[in-house]
Amino acid sequence: xxxxxxxxxxxxxAEIDEALDSLVRGPDSPPTRLMEAVRYSLxxxxxxxxxxxxxxxxxxxxxxxxxxIPVACALEMIHTYSLIHxxxxxxxxxxxxxxxxxxxxxxxxxxxxxxxDALLTDAFRLVAAGGRAAGIDSAVICDIIEDMxxxxxxxxxxxxxxxxxxxEGRRGASLSEIESMHSLKTGALxxxxxxxxARIGGASDGEISALASYAVALGxxxxxxxxxxxxDAASDTGxxxxxxxxxxxxxxxGLAGVDESRRRMTGLIHEAVARLSGFDERAxxxxxxxxxxxxxx
Amino acid sequence: xxxxxxxxxxxxxAEIDEALDSLVRGPDSPPTRLMEAVRYSLxxxxxxxxxxxxxxxxxxxxxxxxxxIPVACALEMIHTYSLIHxxxxxxxxxxxxxxxxxxxxxxxxxxxxxxxDALLTDAFRLVAAGGRAAGIDSAVICDIIEDMxxxxxxxxxxxxxxxxxxxEGRRGASLSEIESMHSLKTGALxxxxxxxxARIGGASDGEISALASYAVALGxxxxxxxxxxxxDAASDTGxxxxxxxxxxxxxxxGLAGVDESRRRMTGLIHEAVARLSGFDERAxxxxxxxxxxxxxx
Numbered sequence: 369x370x371x372x373x374x375x376x377x378x379x380x381x382a383e384i385d386e387a388l389d390s391l392v393r394g395p396d397s398p399p400t401r402l403m404e405a406v407r408y409s410l411x412x413x414x415x416x417x418x419x420x421x422x423x424x425x426x427x428x429x430x431x432x433x434x435x436x437i438p439v440a441c442a443l444e445m446i447h448t449y450s451l452i453h454x455x456x457x458x459x460x461x462x463x464x465x466x467x468x469x470x471x472x473x474x475x476x477x478x479x480x481x482x483x484x485d486a487l488l489t490d491a492f493r494l495v496a497a498g499g500r501a502a503g504i505d506s507a508v509i510c511d512i513i514e515d516m517x518x519x520x521x522x523x524x525x526x527x528x529x530x531x532x533x534x535x536e537g538r539r540g541a542s543l544s545e546i547e548s549m550h551s552l553k554t555g556a557l558x559x560x561x562x563x564x565x566a567r568i569g570g571a572s573d574g575e576i577s578a579l580a581s582y583a584v585a586l587g588x589x590x591x592x593x594x595x596x597x598x599x600d601a602a603s604d605t606g607x608x609x610x611x612x613x614x615x616x617x618x619x620x621x622g623l624a625g626v627d628e629s630r631r632r633m634t635g636l637i638h639e640a641v642a643r644l645s646g647f648d649e650r651a652x653x654x655x656x657x658x659x660x661x662x663x664x665x
Numbered sequence: 666x667x668x669x670x671x672x673x674x675x676x677x678x679a680e681i682d683e684a685l686d687s688l689v690r691g692p693d694s695p696p697t698r699l700m701e702a703v704r705y706s707l708x709x710x711x712x713x714x715x716x717x718x719x720x721x722x723x724x725x726x727x728x729x730x731x732x733x734i735p736v737a738c739a740l741e742m743i744h745t746y747s748l749i750h751x752x753x754x755x756x757x758x759x760x761x762x763x764x765x766x767x768x769x770x771x772x773x774x775x776x777x778x779x780x781x782d783a784l785l786t787d788a789f790r791l792v793a794a795g796g797r798a799a800g801i802d803s804a805v806i807c808d809i810i811e812d813m814x815x816x817x818x819x820x821x822x823x824x825x826x827x828x829x830x831x832x833e834g835r836r837g838a839s840l841s842e843i844e845s846m847h848s849l850k851t852g853a854l855x856x857x858x859x860x861x862x863a864r865i866g867g868a869s870d871g872e873i874s875a876l877a878s879y880a881v882a883l884g885x886x887x888x889x890x891x892x893x894x895x896x897d898a899a900s901d902t903g904x905x906x907x908x909x910x911x912x913x914x915x916x917x918x919g920l921a922g923v924d925e926s927r928r929r930m931t932g933l934i935h936e937a938v939a940r941l942s943g944f945d946e947r948a949x950x951x952x953x954x955x956x957x958x959x960x961x962x
Contacts, residue, residue: 485750493814
């Protein structure tokens with residue numbers, strides 16, 4: 369029987385959605401405006417790509433994917449916080465996200481900032497508490513916290529966002545500057561999704577390193593695809609079309625052209641899949657995710 | 666020889682300042698604008714009360730205070746992030762902090778938000794990486810991360826800031842609402858300073874619980890003192906005088922009067938010291954810190 373990637377993604381996404389829902393809707397979740405803002409953004413129907421990659425990486429090394437679910441939810445919380453803060457008026461000033469008004473439009477700027485702060489802080493709590501409840505060894509949890517915080521911190525995602533703001537509107541950004549920015553802003557979190565899943569699954573250092581290379585290539589391919597979608601009138605990202613160009617953002621297709629961007633994206637997808645050559649059929653979900661993301665673009 | 670609290674505080678503060686400095690000025694610290702903003706706020710000469718409490722709590726249970734230094738720095742990073750975000754235009758809109766222009770005035774709002782995000786994220790990295798390098802057991806590090814993130818998160822400090830914004834300008838806030846808000850906004854981080862120091866020192870559950878009660882009383886006393894200082898023309902907080910009243914903030918002295926506020930503060934200091942009755946002379950710094958803070962007001 370063929371491996372059905374669409375149903376794999378749908379199944380895992382539903383499982384993550386359910387876990388996230390029970391985290392922030394439980395009977396002991398306080399009925400505050402802050403938590404309302406947290407729920408609004410966290411349960412707004414994301415693709416859950418990072419948690420799905422984490423579960424798939426855990427499976428790829430023969431681990432029990434269920435043990436990765438709390439930590440996968442924590443990573444989605446970190447991703448969601450970054451979206452709330454990136455959308456703020458002083459940052460990208462985006463009024464829409466996935467077709468819905470952004471957090472600061474609905475709740476005001478102060479609550480949006482605090483909701484992001486809460487998601488980030490509570491995510492680390494979930495890794496420590498939920499990870500232990502799921503039976504992950506304390507030393508592995510410390511490795512995971514180091515890995516995730518490095519990916520999200522001042523030398524990872526946050527520096528990527530700072531570079532993105534610095535490049536905005538600046539003429540003459542090079543392709544390599546754009547790639548560096550994306551590898552921090554988007555790639556770092558995708559890398560930690562995969563390496564964290566591998567750690568939970570008990571991976572060797574060699575496996576973690578191969579999976580990190582897979583994720584770096586995939587992350588960049590994913591970002592080029594996102595830039596292409598932004599140009600595409602058929603885009604259903606829920607954002608105004610051609611946002612990037614309108615805002616003077618340098619994008620991969622803007623600098624290299626659409627055809628070259630597609631070629632680069634396809635090359636990166638092949639590279640990602642090639643990095644999995646040492647893994648057996650349990651890495652099939654990771655392979656198919658890469659191919660699926662490439663094809664969608 | 667009498668225990669000299671002023672020199673104890675000065676010595677510990679200098680040690681924390683030096684450790685913070687080397688964390689963000691090291692040769693491998695990137696020369697980015699983001700890190701410039703991080704350094705600006707982190708090295709702006711805070712009192713380092715929370716890290717000093719952490720070291721003193723570690724000593725109080727017979728632990729080696731040097732092992733607590735990285736985690737103490739991480740807590741100061743969390744405190745600093747909270748100040749940067751609280752000062753933002755959409756929050757308290759403060760142009761000055763400790764007599765210096767606030768982060769968003771110097772670096773712009775976007776960089777200030779990102780600098781706060783970076784301090785928060787990097788703090789958890791420091792607990793995991795620096796804590797292990799200092800020889801703290803992985804299981805204890807997980808306990809610490811749970812404790813600190815709970816204190817700082819959506820049911821701790823962040824909810825306190827949300828309540829503070831909600832109470833601002835509202836007429837008829839009660840003393841108990843003000844106390845609840847402060848116990849979250851300021852008290853939670855002071856509590857985790859003390860309990861975390863105790864955990865690093867190998868405290869029993871009973872010791873952790875007694876020290877938590879000490880910190881809760883101290884935290885509230887400290888906040889009343891801060892409100893009193895805000896009223897006091899001789900204040901040297903570096904803020905405009907009477908900020909709170911001007912902004913329509915409900916304060917303890919505003920509701921209960923100055924005399925009753927001083928009485929309540931003194932009662933809380935006595936309570937804090939009484940919670941330490943089961944500890945020997947190694948808890949003398951904690952006792953003296955409470956008395957010193959009370960006297961300063």
